[in-house]
Structure formats: C-alpha cells, structure tokens
Amino acid sequence: MDKAEGIKPSGYFYTENGANMPLKPKVPCEHPDCPELVPVGQKYCDKHKPLHHEEQRSASDRGYNSKWRRESKKFLEIHPLCVRCLEKGIATPATVVDHIIPHRGDQELFWDRSNWQPLCKKCHDRKTMTEDKEVKYSY
Ligand SMILES: [Zn+2]
Numbered sequence: 472m473d474k475a476e477g478i479k480p481s482g483y484f485y486t487e488n489g490a491n492m493p494l495k496p497k498v499p500c501e502h503p504d505c506p507e508l509v510p511v512g513q514k515y516c517d518k519h520k521p522l523h524h525e526e527q528r529s530a531s532d533r534g535y536n537s538k539w540r541r542e543s544k545k546f547l548e549i550h551p552l553c554v555r556c557l558e559k560g561i562a563t564p565a566t567v568v569d570h571i572i573p574h575r576g577d578q579e580l581f582w583d584r585s586n587w588q589p590l591c592k593k594c595h596d597r598k599t600m601t602e603d604k605e606v607k608y609s610y
C-alpha cells in the first residue's frame with residue numbers, strides 16, 4: 472500500500488461521488504419562461520418569489536403554528552364529529568379542522584371560528600383534492 476494514497480493536493484475538494492462540483496450549483500427559476508438562475512434549494516428568483524410565497528412559506532409560517540394546534544384541538548373537543556360524514560348519517564371522529572372558505576393566508580378568515588368545520592382525515596383529503604385544488608395557482 473502506498474502511504475501517499477488518499478492524500479490530495481491542498482486546494483482541491485472532491486465531493487463524495489468524485490465529481491468536482493461548483494460550490495453553489497444553480498437551477499433555473501421555476502416560474503414559467505423565467506431564464507433567471509437561482510441557488511439550489513430556492514425555487515424562484517427574487518422577482519418571482521413574491522408571486523409564489525404562499526407555497527414557499529412553511530406551514531407554520533402560514534399560521535399553522537402552536538396556537539393553531541392548541542385552538543384546533545379545543546375546537547375538535549367541542550365538535551368531535553366530522554360534519555360531512557354526519558350529513559350522510561355516519562358518526563366519524565373528526566381529526567382535522569378545515570376552513571370552509573379557503574383562507575389563502577388571510578389571518579382574519581383563518582381564525583374565524585365560524586369558518587371552521589370539523590372533518591375526518593378522509594373527508595378533508597377529498598376536499599383538498601377537489602375544492603381547494605385551484606388555490607395554489609390563484610396568484
Ligand atoms: Zn423568475
């Protein structure tokens with residue numbers, strides 16, 4: 472075994488797969504037809520970021536924080552059954568507090584209890600798949 476093996480000249484850096492990658496790889500902005508390059512991990516360039524901030528921000532930033540967890544839990548204690556299942560005469564324990572009118576980041580709508588409804592996971596998923604579908608692209 473050559474003792475020198477494994478020692479690399481200083482100033483050279485190798486990634487795990489041996490490729491010599493640039494320090495900060497860039498990817499194109501995900502906004503349609505935008506030629507701007509952005510650092511990996513970022514989806515949109517500075518110009519388009521505000522247009523997509525709804526999906527960029529994490530759930531907790533949108534208001535789904537500890538207060539929401541606490542308040543929604545309280546709500547479910549008072550309204551323990553899924554309203555959609557109840558309409559069909561089925562009593563299913565609700566596990567999700569859903570916004571009847573999509574709040575789209577509107578804090579007032581978000582915390583308006585009259586806009587809340589208890590749903591079970593299944594009904595909530597079905598609602599998200601259908602009614603809330605267009606929300607993401609409504610900028
Ligand atoms: Zn862009």
Ligand SMILES: [Zn+2]
Nearest residue numbers: 553556591594
């Ligand atoms: Zn249900």
